[in-house]
Amino acid sequence: MQQPLTEGVYYILLALYEPRHGYGIMQIVEEWSDGRVKLGAGTTYGALKNLQEKKFIETLAGEGRKKEYVITSLGKQIVEAEVTRIKELYNNGRKIIKAEGDL
Amino acid sequence: MRKFKIFMDDAKEEQWINDMASQGWHFKSFNFPLYSFDKGEPAEYEYRTEMLEGFGYGKAANEYLDFVQSTGIEVVQKRFNWVYFRQHKSKGNFELYSDQSSKLSYINRIFTIYSTLAVLNLIAAIINGSVLLLDESLRFNSFIAGLNTGVFIALLYPLAKTVYRKQNLKREIAMYEK
Numbered sequence: 001m002q003q004p005l006t007e008g009v010y011y012i013l014l015a016l017y018e019p020r021h022g023y024g025i026m027q028i029v030e031e032w033s034d035g036r037v038k039l040g041a042g043t044t045y046g047a048l049k050n051l052q053e054k055k056f057i058e059t060l061a062g063e064g065r066k067k068e069y070v071i072t073s074l075g076k077q078i079v080e081a082e083v084t085r086i087k088e089l090y091n092n093g094r095k096i097i098k099a100e101g102d103l
Numbered sequence: 104m105r106k107f108k109i110f111m112d113d114a115k116e117e118q119w120i121n122d123m124a125s126q127g128w129h130f131k132s133f134n135f136p137l138y139s140f141d142k143g144e145p146a147e148y149e150y151r152t153e154m155l156e157g158f159g160y161g162k163a164a165n166e167y168l169d170f171v172q173s174t175g176i177e178v179v180q181k182r183f184n185w186v187y188f189r190q191h192k193s194k195g196n197f198e199l200y201s202d203q204s205s206k207l208s209y210i211n212r213i214f215t216i217y218s219t220l221a222v223l224n225l226i227a228a229i230i231n232g233s234v235l236l237l238d239e240s241l242r243f244n245s246f247i248a249g250l251n252t253g254v255f256i257a258l259l260y261p262l263a264k265t266v267y268r269k270q271n272l273k274r275e276i277a278m279y280e281k
Contacts, residue, residue, distance in 0.1 A: 023174045041171045042199035
C-alpha cells in the first residue's frame with residue numbers, strides 16, 4: 001500500500017503533467033486551489049529534490065533557475081493511486097453525512 | 104540607522120526584524136553586533152531568516168539560493184550559513200516552509216546546530232575547569248571555562264524552545280496530513 005501524499009506533493013505532481021519550472025509550479029498550485037495552497041520556496045525545493053530521488057519526476061534540459069521538471073510514468077502511477085484513495089475518502093464521507101447536490 | 108543587538112534565538116531575531124519593518128525600518132545588513140536599517144515605507148516587506156544546510160557554501164547552497172530567488176524572494180544578506188530573505192508584501196504571505204513536515208525537518212536542522220554548540224561549550228568548560236584542579240593559578244583557563252559556561256547557559260533557552268517547537272509540530276503532524 002502506498003503512503004498518502006501530502007497536499008503539497010500531490011499538487012506538485014499534478015502540476016508536472018506539463019513541464020514547469022519551480023516558480024511555475026508554485027503559481028499554478030496557488031491558482032488551482034484558489035489561493036488556499038501557497039507552497040513555500042523551501043518546501044517546494046525540498047519536495048522537488050525528494051521526488052527526483054524517488055524517480056517520480058525528472059528534469060528536462062536547462063540549468064539553474066530555468067530548470068524544468070516533468071512527471072515520470074512512475075510518478076503518474078503514484079498520482080493515480082492517490083486519486084483512488086481520495087475518491088474512497090470522499091465517497092465514504094459523502095455517504096455518512098448524507099450529502100446532497102454538489103458536495 | 105544602526106542598532107546594537109545580540110540574539111541567541113533565531114525566532115526572536117526574525118520577529119524583531121519584522122517589527123522594525125512594520126515601522127518602516129528595512130533591515131539591510133548585520134555586522135556583529137550592529138544591525139543596519141534603511142528608512143522606507145512601513146510594512147512594505149516581510150523578512151524570513153534561514154540556517155542553510157552545511158556551512159552555507161558550495162553547489163547545493165548556491166542552487167538553493169538561486170531557486171529561492173527565482174520565485175521573487177530577495178536575499179538581503181548571507182553570512183556563512185545564515186541568510187536573511189525578504190519579499191514584498193504585495194506578493195502576499197511569505198513563508199519558506201508551508202507544510203508541517205518540511206517545517207519539522209528545518210527545525211531539526213536548527214536543533215542539531217544549537218545542541219552541537221551547547222555540547223561543545225559544555226565539554227570545553229569541563230576541560231578548562233578541570234585544568235584548574237591541577238593548578239589554580241591558570242587564570243586564562245578559568246576565564247575560558249567561565250565563558251564556555253556562559254555560552255552553554257545562554258544556549259539552553261533557544262534549545263528548550265526548539266524542543267518545544269519540535270514537539271508541537273509532531274503533535275500536529277500526528278493529526279493533520281500536511
